[in-house]
Amino acid sequence: MTNNARQHIxxxxxxxxxxxxxxxxxxxxxxxxxxxxFFSTPKGARAAVWVGLDNYLTLIEDPVFWQVLxxxxxxxxxxxxxxxVLAFVMALWVNGKIVGRGFLRMAFFTPTVLPMIAVANIxxxxxTPGYGLLEQFTVGFLGLPSHNWLGSQSTAxxxxxxxxIWKEAGFFMIFxxxxxxxxPPVLAEAAAIEGASRTQxxxxxxxxxxxxTTLFVLVNAVIxxxxxxxxxxxMTRGGPDNASALLLYYIYDVxxxxxxxxxxxxxxxxxxxxxxxxxxxxxxxxxxxxxxx
Amino acid sequence: xxxxxxxxxxKAWAEVHxxxxxxxxxxxxxxxxxxxxxxxxxxxxxxLIAGLETPTSGSVHLFDRDVxxxxxxxxxxSMVFQSYALFPHLDVAQNILFGLKVRGVGAAECALRLQRTxxxxxxxxxxxxxxxxxSGGQQQxxxxxxxxxxxxxxxxxxxxLSNLDAQLRQEMRQELRAxxxxxxxxxxxxxxxxxxxxxxxDQVILxxxxxxEQNATPAELYAQPATVFAARFIGTPPMNVVALPExxxxxxxxxxxPEAIRLASDTGHAAQVLAVEYLGADSLLTCRIGAAQLNARxxxxxxxxxxxTVRLVWHAEDEHFFDAASGHxxxxxxxxxxxxxx
Ligand SMILES: Nc1ncnc2c1ncn2[C@@H]1O[C@H](COP(=O)(O)OP(=O)(O)OP(=O)(O)O)[C@@H](O)[C@H]1O
Ligand SMILES: [Mg+2]
Numbered sequence: 001m002t003n004n005a006r007q008h009i010x011x012x013x014x015x016x017x018x019x020x021x022x023x024x025x026x027x028x029x030x031x032x033x034x035x036x037x038f039f040s041t042p043k044g045a046r047a048a049v050w051v052g053l054d055n056y057l058t059l060i061e062d063p064v065f066w067q068v069l070x071x072x073x074x075x076x077x078x079x080x081x082x083x084x085v086l087a088f089v090m091a092l093w094v095n096g097k098i099v100g101r102g103f104l105r106m107a108f109f110t111p112t113v114l115p116m117i118a119v120a121n122i123x124x125x126x127x128t129p130g131y132g133l134l135e136q137f138t139v140g141f142l143g144l145p146s147h148n149w150l151g152s153q154s155t156a157x158x159x160x161x162x163x164x165i166w167k168e169a170g171f172f173m174i175f176x177x178x179x180x181x182x183x184p185p186v187l188a189e190a191a192a193i194e195g196a197s198r199t200q201x202x203x204x205x206x207x208x209x210x211x212x213t214t215l216f217v218l219v220n221a222v223i224x225x226x227x228x229x230x231x232x233x234x235m236t237r238g239g240p241d242n243a244s245a246l247l248l249y250y251i252y253d254v255x256x257x258x259x260x261x262x263x264x265x266x267x268x269x270x271x272x273x274x275x276x277x278x279x280x281x282x283x284x285x286x287x288x289x290x291x292x293x
Numbered sequence: 294x295x296x297x298x299x300x301x302x303x304k305a306w307a308e309v310h311x312x313x314x315x316x317x318x319x320x321x322x323x324x325x326x327x328x329x330x331x332x333x334x335x336x337x338x339x340x341l342i343a344g345l346e347t348p349t350s351g352s353v354h355l356f357d358r359d360v361x362x363x364x365x366x367x368x369x370x371s372m373v374f375q376s377y378a379l380f381p382h383l384d385v386a387q388n389i390l391f392g393l394k395v396r397g398v399g400a401a402e403c404a405l406r407l408q409r410t411x412x413x414x415x416x417x418x419x420x421x422x423x424x425x426x427x428s429g430g431q432q433q434x435x436x437x438x439x440x441x442x443x444x445x446x447x448x449x450x451x452x453x454l455s456n457l458d459a460q461l462r463q464e465m466r467q468e469l470r471a472x473x474x475x476x477x478x479x480x481x482x483x484x485x486x487x488x489x490x491x492x493x494x495d496q497v498i499l500x501x502x503x504x505x506e507q508n509a510t511p512a513e514l515y516a517q518p519a520t521v522f523a524a525r526f527i528g529t530p531p532m533n534v535v536a537l538p539e540x541x542x543x544x545x546x547x548x549x550x551p552e553a554i555r556l557a558s559d560t561g562h563a564a565q566v567l568a569v570e571y572l573g574a575d576s577l578l579t580c581r582i583g584a585a586q587l588n589a590r591x592x593x594x595x596x597x598x599x600x601x602t603v604r605l606v607w608h609a610e611d612e613h614f615f616d617a618a619s620g621h622x623x624x625x626x627x628x629x630x631x632x633x634x635x
Contacts (some may be wrong), residue, residue, distance in 0.1 A: 189345050189376035192365040194392035194439070204395065208382045 087172030118233035156244035263267040296479035302351035329500035376469035535585035554589035561606035
């Protein structure tokens with residue numbers, strides 16, 4: 001056996017444990033899901049039979065699917081830009097020389113370290129009609145009429161979006177903060193000497209230098225937006241009338257409440273495609289732009 | 294008109310007194326170098342002029358305007374940083390044009406000046422590279438380009454040539470000096486290389502431990518060092534400063550430049566040769582007279598001289614005297630010495 005071949009075998013052996021786990025719990029389920037989406041749901045004695053694209057035709061005609069997809073797109077559009085901008089502003093703020101910035105950094109990061117379910121419960125209390133924190137302010141202080149934020153079709157999704165922004169912004173801030181601290185201070189000095197104002201420095205130097213971070217955060221935000229399920233389970237259960245249901249929550253409903261596993265698999269394929277596109281974008285665009293060198 | 298005037302400027306951080314009580318004036322169009330060993334406060338002084346640091350006390354004036362509390366942008370000067378400070382996401386052309394763009398200079402004017410600057414610095418072929426794709430010397434030239442394209446009345450440079458090879462450095466010295474004269478720029482140029490300071494400057498400010506040791510023309514610095522530190526800093530090799538009882542009374546140090554010492558056959562001081570360093574045109578003899586050790590730079594090749602006894606002579610006018618306690622130059626030769634000459 002040549003030395004070269006031995007090296008290859010060693011490399012593969014070293015990779016084997018990770019590869020096995022990945023294959024067993026990521027690749028096989030993904031492929032199996034696609035496979036199952038072409039079969040009917042097995043019921044009692046009736047085994048699953050090949051139905052071709054039937055499940056996909058059902059999907060196209062399923063109004064609830066379209067509603068959750070549209071919900072999800074609105075959810076993404078409403079949460080991603082805002083949480084990124086907020087994260088950036090907070091990072092700029094806590095990167096400055098201000099008193100108590102250690103405390104501020106911790107405060108901004110807290111939502112991220114809290115468990116999602118705990119966060120959702122806290123916010124559930126905020127939104128509670130009657131005695132919730134929000135009502136105490138809007139009704140008690142501003143004198144507005146009482147409103148069931150999570151219980152009405154017009155505000156349920158928005159209320160969830162607020163929670164998500166609150167949680168994601170702190171997380172993304174950490175990335176921006178790390179990137180900001182990697183910018184050598186002498187660049188700010190050079191820009192100041194060249195006559196650039198603080199705004200010009202921000203626009204011409206800081207933001208371009210943070211571009212790779214922004215792309216990274218953006219891709220993660222998109223993935224998170226289509227993966228969100230915990231808040232919905234605790235706060236609205238998709239209601240009222242699917243107004244706050246997102247794709248993954250709908251899959252959960254179809255799969256584990258209606259026990260229609262084939263249709264759930266079909267919906268999952270759609271989710272996989274969406275996440276795959278995000279990953280592809282990350283590989284093709286982000287990987288290339290991250291490195292100036 | 295004075296372009297730059299520092300009045301009793303001090304800068305201290307918690308424990309470090311980086312710059313202490315520094316005052317000097319640079320006339321418009323002058324080329325001033327700040328010279329001194331590492332850590333003596335050269336960069337800090339430059340940053341105080343630029344406005345990147347605010348002095349703990351004292352004031353900074355540009356063209357008779359008090360700018361002590363103005364921002365760097367308001368001072369309208371240019372600067373080359375010791376670490377270049379190029380913008381990594383911009384290519385060479387964009388880096389050089391950064392200042393003109395933020396100040397709103399028109400595209401045609403930008404293109405014209407860019408072409409001139411790139412030509413001067415030999416950057417023409419590199420204009421579309423990113424800083425990371427350049428060698429250290431090329432990056433330094435880009436930093437120079439960014440400073441000189443602005444054509445500001447005052448330009449500050451922090452060891453701008455330290456990363457260039459000997460030949461390029463020599464060329465750039467002349468180019469910079471010519472450019473500075475041509476544009477009438479007031480230049481403050483930091484270096485720890487005395488050759489650079491002496492060959493380029495109209496005025497050399499020698500610093501030591503945050504203070505100005507001497508502020509003089511290169512010729513004056515060489516001919517009349519104000520302190521023992523200045524005497525021992527300037528010259529290759531620097532001046533011998535020794536206690537020689539036959540020449541200077543106790544408490545007074547004698548200074549003689551190695552190149553002022555000659556070998557004689559019958560008169561002069563008997564000295565033992567400790568080492569010989571051959572330099573080509575001349576040789577450097579390290580000799581001992583009594584307890585004192587001196588360098589002598591004499592013509593010729595003296596390979597066999599080690600261990601031999603030679604006689605050293607020098608002219609009385611080549612002697613410098615310093616107060617041993619304060620290190621200051623004594624303008625009057627000490628009396629004992631005068632008697633000895635007779
Ligand atoms: N931001 C700072 N905080 C504390 N001390 C500083 C700071 N900047 C400089 N110093 C100290 O001030 C002194 C002078 O520093 P400076 O950078 O002016 O030296 P320099 O003459 O430029 O040296 P070099 O030739 O090595 O560049 C040094 O002792 C340095 O450690
Ligand atoms: Mg320095």
